[in-house]
Amino acid sequence: MNPNKILYLGAEAEIKTSVYLGLSAVEKRRIRKSYRIPEIDHMLISARTKEESKLIMEARIQGVAVPIIYDVDVENGIITMEYIDGHRIKDIIHRLTEKERKRICEKIGDGIARLHNNDIIHGDITTSNMILVDDTIYFIDFGLGCKDSEIEAKGVDLHVLMEAFSSTHSLYPQCFDYVLDGYKKRFQGDADVICKKIEEIVRRGRYRT
Ligand SMILES: Nc1ncnc2c1ncn2[C@@H]1O[C@H](COP(=O)(O)OP(=O)(O)O)[C@@H](O)[C@H]1O
Numbered sequence: 001m002n003p004n005k006i007l008y009l010g011a012e013a014e015i016k017t018s019v020y021l022g023l024s025a026v027e028k029r030r031i032r033k034s035y036r037i038p039e040i041d042h043m044l045i046s047a048r049t050k051e052e053s054k055l056i057m058e059a060r061i062q063g064v065a066v067p068i069i070y071d072v073d074v075e076n077g078i079i080t081m082e083y084i085d086g087h088r089i090k091d092i093i094h095r096l097t098e099k100e101r102k103r104i105c106e107k108i109g110d111g112i113a114r115l116h117n118n119d120i121i122h123g124d125i126t127t128s129n130m131i132l133v134d135d136t137i138y139f140i141d142f143g144l145g146c147k148d149s150e151i152e153a154k155g156v157d158l159h160v161l162m163e164a165f166s167s168t169h170s171l172y173p174q175c176f177d178y179v180l181d182g183y184k185k186r187f188q189g190d191a192d193v194i195c196k197k198i199e200e201i202v203r204r205g206r207y208r209t
């Protein structure tokens with residue numbers, strides 16, 4: 001892999017390929033915002049970098065596939081991590097058969113439940129933030145994540161994916177049901193309460209003025 005190639009340039013972060021002790025890596029560097037007071041900007045970038053790397057490590061400890069963290073540079077807002085050489089779920093979901101889609105979506109639900117069993121809220125569960133390698137789904141981008149034990153936080157976390165499926169992948173309305181099937185099997189709390197919460201969030205959204 002060609003090091004120092006920009007893989008992605010977003011509003012919040014730049015992802016660059018890199019090499020760490022001979023291993024293929026990526027560097028996620030948070031972008032400074034000129035409209036923010038520099039001290040506040042530095043504080044926010046440091047805090048998010050710390051939080052994201054902690055959540056990724058914790059997810060890994062709980063058996064969720066995530067990139068290995070190689071290094072964290074809090075001062076400069078850079079996380080160096082394992083390069084996940086696969087395909088974003090977003091890019092391959094349409095190529096799968098219905099049977100494969102069901103299996104992959106159930107696995108996604110299993111991963112989310114493992115996170116939620118440990119009160120890890122991903123914060124941005126979309127099909128761009130999951131990479132498939134062979135038969136493993138890697139969760140990336142915990143940049144909006146946090147720890148939260150509330151039902152509300154878990155419901156909102158799943159609702160983001162529900163929206164992603166209904167907007168980006170509107171051809172596959174069953175996908176989110178498959179995700180919930182996988183989630184229910186793995187979740188250690190009362191999954192029905194979470195499902196009710198999702199329905200409530202949907203209602204709230206509908207009546208929002
Ligand atoms: N560890 C990684 N391995 C491979 N690709 C990655 C990795 N981390 C990020 N990427 C790529 O960079 C994109 C943006 O990274 P992400 O962490 O999602 O940033 P943002 O917070 O700006 O969305 C991802 O959608 C993915 O394509």
Ligand SMILES: [Mg+2]
Binds near residue numbers: 128129141
């Ligand atoms: Mg992302």
